[in-house]
Amino acid sequence: MNNLNFCMIDFETANGNRTSPCSIGIVKVENGEFRDTFYSLINPEEPFYNRNVEIHGIYPDDVASAPTFQELYPYICDFIGTMPVTAHFASFDMSVFRKTAEKYHLAVPTNPYFCSCILSKQILPLKSHRLNQVADYFNIYFNHHNALDDSKAAAMIVLKLAELTKTTSVETLIHSVGYRFGQMNGTSFSKA
Template identity: 40%
Template sequence: MVPMNGTSLRDVPQDCFVALDFETADQGRDSACSVALVRVEKGTIVHREHRLIRPPRRTFQFTSIHGIRWSQVAEAPTFGELWPELASCLVGAHFIAAHNASFDASVMRACCDQAGLRPPSQPYLCTVKIARQAWNLRPTKLPDVCRHLGLSLKHHEALSDAEACANIVLAAISERHAPGR
């Protein structure tokens, strides 16, 4: 499986990883308005975290997609206020999994840059690429992959999306280790 930056699922230890999903308010990558992290240790989800974020602008172009409005995040912490608390979820994780990982990685970089924070050092593994390699799926939108694997999904709810990504990685690992593989 060939995720971002040439890192593959085979290349990294799989005993601990974090699945991540951002929702954004507008076209700017720094406009995260919701983030979810799902931590997996030894094949089991051990922690789920979802938080709303106050983006740097009041403009919400994507409310019709994720349902989040300015009024819901006006009193929420900014990414810079929130991330130091959430970053502890990544301690000891070998990689970050995300669906269309290049998007979530770019949101992370933009939000960290704006807040003057260092982005996580873990490589990102893309569950789109994992699904294409493991099951030869097309299309590979998150609902399609979840339907194939029998996973429940409330698409564009960050926690549901992140948990789906964690379960996609776990399914690919499980299949790779199945007898006869």
């Protein structure tokens, strides 16, 4: 039985601060299949940098009436539940989650997490393991720097990596490359 259960998360930020998410995309995968998605613009309550806007195309006017992270937080936590969480370059997305939760004095979930970028580095013989490069390797087409599309592409990558390694759970996938889960509220994803 396929036991690949996880939530893939992606943030886009308004500026260089890890406390400035302006959009979030989450894909829930259960038993190796996409089950649900969550997407929202976020009012970061911080200024936008031109460089960030050039990357993701989200402008201050787009988020002026959007909920803040604090307002979305209960929905995000309910959506991910207790499932393992992952991101492509998780050190960034987990940092955004933690630092923004701390900004609003919110408790950070204790969910286990892992990094699909690190997994791809351990499994695939590519020169670059950026999301778009790994997606190209697997012929996955998506709208890069749209948080939900990035989450969908990265979730497909995890499923492809599990297929390549013939693993049927997230635990066996990360252990197969010598890693162990991190925890969203502190411990880093690292070698076992």
